Amino acid sequence: MRLPKILWVLVLTLVACSSGQQSNYAADTSQVARQQDTSHYADLYPLVIQDLNKKHVTESGSYYMLTQFSDSAVKITWGNDTIKRTYDEPLDFMFAERLNVKWENKNYLILDYSTGSGAWLNVVLPLNNMEQVQEFNNGLCFDKKYNLFVTEEFADTVLAVRNLKTKATQFVIEKEKPCDAGSNDACLDTISISSKMLYYKWTTPHKYSDKKSSIEKRVRVTI
Structure with a gap:
């Protein structure tokens, strides 16, 4: 049986409205x-x-x-x-x-x-x-005058001094007395940098040990 033309228009309108309501509902729930x-x-x-x-x-x-x-x-x-x-x-x-x-x-x-x-x-x-x-x-100190930034490093390379302007890097190595802790931070008791001179206290086996020993060091930064 063929529907009259006017009924087809009504059916298509209802379908479109239903689809729009579903789309709006999906958008609303997504926004919520x-x-x-x-x-x-x-x-x-x-x-x-x-x-x-x-x-x-x-x-x-x-x-x-x-x-x-x-x-x-x-x-x-x-x-x-x-x-x-x-x-x-x-x-x-x-x-x-x-x-x-x-x-x-x-x-x-x-x-x-x-x-x-x-x-x-x-x-x-x-x-x-x-x-x-x-x-x-792990940044540790900063020389404000010369833009020198010092970071903690790994194994016997204990520190890196980085010139933020030139991107040059100078490494500080400790081979004689390695740190027994999981990170070098545990053996760096104190550290500072000023006017291109790096100062730090290296404590082994680590600064929490009952049998620790410390040595103060200075490193001239050349970068």
Whole structure:
């Protein structure tokens, strides 16, 4: 049996309405799911949510700011009176909550955040529009005058001194008295750098031992 033309129009209209309602329902449920996901992360990391789009200003007038990238990640924006930049790499809420300013001078703003027990990551943000962002593990000290950044290394290469401007690196090696601990940080009792002179106290077998012995060392930085 053939339906009259007017009935076909009514049937097609009902089908289209039903399809549209289903599509709208799917979109609505998807949006609710995204909102629930965001709410979940907001409950876990309320300090990150509170800090979004707020400038953390340093003593010298530089700043960094967190902007939302997704429901679980942010991006770092930084600058001063003359520049404003955004780092391309997103940062998870978990790490963003631990982010803080570690060192700074007129050339760099250096942030850090913990990535685990005895491990942290440093983000070196250049205060200009030319240099790229640099990342290093376990930064220990910074010579503000000469842009020299010192990091903990592994095995008998205990330290690396890095010139942030020239990208040159000078390694410090300890072969005679190796560290018996899992990381060299356990044998680095104190460490500092100033005017291209690196000072550190090397304690073996490690600084927590009852039978430890220490020796103070100086290394002239030539890079």
